[in-house]
Amino acid sequence: MPQTLAQKILQSHSDDAITADGQIIRCRVSLVLANDITAPLSIQSFNEMGATRVFDNNKIALLMDHFTPQKDIASANQVLISRKFAKEQNITHYYEGGNCGVEHAFLPEQGLVGPGDLVVGADSHTCTYGGIGAFATGMGSTDIAGAMALGETWLKVPPTIRVNITGVMPKWLRGKDLMLLLIGKIGVDGGLYRALEFGGPVIDALPVEGRLTMANMAIEAGAKVGLFAVDALTRDYCAEHGRPGARALAADPGAPYEQAVNLDITDQEPVVACPHIPSNVKPVSEVKNAAIQQVIIGSCTNGRFSDMRDAAEVLRGRKVDKNVRCIVLPATPAVWKQCLREGLMDVFMDAGCIVGPATCGPCLGGHMGILGDGERAVATTNRNFKGRMGSLDSEVYLASPVVAAASAIAGHVAGPAQI
Amino acid sequence: MNHKGTARKVGDHIDTDAIIPARFLVTSDPKILGEQCFSGLEPNWAQRVKTGDILAAGRNFGCGSSREHAPIAILGAGLRAVVAHSFARIFYRNAFNTGLLLLEVGDAAHSIQDGDTLEIDATGGRIRNLTSGAEISCPPLPDHMAGILAAGGLVGYVGQRLKKGNRVGETS
Incomplete structure (x- = not known):
């Protein structure tokens, strides 16, 4: 019987014969991940379940990427819980500080996820690895605790x-x-x-x-x-x-x-997702008079080297509008170094950008680029929900690095054709 | 599994940042998270909730991030169940795993008004709106899901099962 890609990959990780969509199957997992926000809850559930050892210390990844560098005492304490657990369990793939990148940029870059893998993570953007043919999906901390203990999980075969x-x-x-x-x-x-x-x-x-x-x-x-x-x-x-x-x-x-x-997509112009829902998508030239105060170029969505190169191509020889803070966050240390090697950091600095560390920070309104009352941002991130990046009265427009860089120069929502 | 309470209404596509903004994700304490429940929708939203209230929501409730802090915040605020048109899939698993009852009722969700008194019979698959007199039906909650809720979530449920030696394939 012919199979979809989802059915094929799931079948290769399960002893249950897949006969129909909607069927619930038990699957072996290739990698289980959590971050500084979700790992502490997973660890708590893991302990409360009575588990004592992770199923495989080489197949757990803990990345302290969301509030890195830790923004306050409470967020530093979250890392402390994860670090202690990683030491006790001898977790090979524990990353923090300068060894850590934004998880979904870092893991494919380091070859820790690969084609045909089944990956579950306590982060909704775990689905990123589908880009290289891995069945990867986000779950909550308790489901992830179970997967850490057992090395397996249950999934409904999706249509x-x-x-x-x-x-x-x-x-x-x-x-x-x-x-x-x-x-x-x-x-x-x-x-x-x-x-x-x-x-x-x-x-x-x-x-x-x-x-x-x-x-x-x-x-x-x-x-x-x-x-x-x-x-x-x-x-x-x-x-x-x-x-x-x-x-x-x-x-x-x-x-x-x-x-x-x-x-x-023939003749399609670049688009933006307007506030406050990712489906509110418009061609960029249709967004008029939207002055901005912040641009974020980075994140698990668009913080890879090709994204940095796109932004630099638009910014080269130009200046960021003086009323805009344009924050560039290469998503991993390797992307950062490649930007440095290939002269992109000069382009960003000459244009008047702030270049920061690899962090999820502003995407989720954590730190390093928070919006004030009535402020508006263009971001290469993934969510523009009300208040996502700061004040409940702020607005986020989602776009590619090309559009984000063009908007930084224009001082309002703009595409490369409008600057 | 029966419950009676007052409906607190929210709209469609309520995301987890609205339920609990990320800046509060530096703790897992239900009380602290509960005080900030829906502060991404409206400051001090949780203050008008009385323990035992029922949340009434629209389409795709709980979309967005995988944060388990979202159902924990709802429980911490004193809400005991969510009746919605539909739920986002990660939130659905998280809610039962943390002990929060969800009922998916489709278009009938729109008939519920803020302040209505609802009487839920989850295992019977019925919700009575005592204010309007309407009766809403939904798929009955299976026994094992009711068992997870009765144990306060998946952690307690797994613990109970392990204690009984009741693993997969063994009868209870």
Whole structure:
């Protein structure tokens, strides 16, 4: 029987024979992750369950990335709990400080997740790894505690929505625009309980980092996972990032999709998701008179090197508007170093940006770029919910690094064609 | 599993940042989180909640982050159940895992008004609106899910099962 990508990967991690979508199966997990916000709760549940050892100390990743560098006493104490647990359990992949990056940028970059893996994480953007053909999904801390103890979890086999993207990719369009267009079309619950599977000629040609950006925001459509086939581009990426020998993986012809969604992006201009919901998507030129006070370029969605290069290409030789704080946060230490090596830091500093450490910080309104009353930001992050980045009276527009950089220069929401 | 309480109404697509903003995620204490419940929607929202109230919500309740602090904050505020059109999937698991009863009722959720008195019979799959007289039906809560709630969540439930030696495949 032909299978979707989701069915194929899940089957390879389960002894239960998958016969239909909606079936509940028990699966072995390849990696279990948590961060400085969610790990303490997971550890508490782990202890209360009566568990004493993690199932495999090489298959747990704890990344202290959300409030790093720790913003106050309480957030430092959260790390303390995680660090103690990591020491007691001899966790190999415990990262904090200058060894740590934003989790969903860091793990694929370091080859700690790879094609065909089944990954569960106490963070909703765990779905990012679908960009390299891993079935990866977010759960709460207690579910993750169970997975840490047992090395397995239960999942409902999701029905799949096949997303075909066709047309000619315009110069300034990026994976972020494609994903926002999809979310605008199907809505923030359009993928609820479902897997998204991406394909079509535009996807075949899309660089892996663009695919990671798209998979990252599957959760913003309510989806369990956003999957891409493992092709030559994926295998090259993985070989360069410590996971050589990945095998090609794709859905079978005639796979049973619940529905298909088609997008033609020929002549499409870059888009933004306007406040306060990621599905409120508009072409950037239609947003008029939206003066901004902050730009964030970074995060698990758009903090990779190609994102930095995009931002630098727009910022080179230009100046950030004097009423805007433009904050650039390369998402991992390796991205930071590559920016330094290739001269991008000069471009950012000459343009008047603030360059900060790898942190989730402002994306979730944590620190390092919080919005005041009535302030407005363009951010390359993933959520524009009311108050997400600070004051309940502030606004966040989601966009690609291209649009974010152009907006920083213009001082208002703008695309590269408007500067 | 029966419960009677006053409905506190919120809208569609209420996200976990609205339920509990990230700046408060430096603790797991239900009391502290409960005081800030829905402060991402409206400052001091939790102050008007009386213990035992029932939250009435629209579509896709609990969308956004995986923070388990969201159902903990709702419980900490004194709310005992959420009746909604539909729920985001991570939130759904988190709620039962932390001991919060959810009832998915589709379009009937729109008929509930703020301040209505609701009587929930979860295992019977019925909600009576004593204010309007309407009766809403929903899928009955399965026994094992009721068991998780009765144990105060998945941790307590797993603990009880382990104590009984009642693992997968063994009969209770």
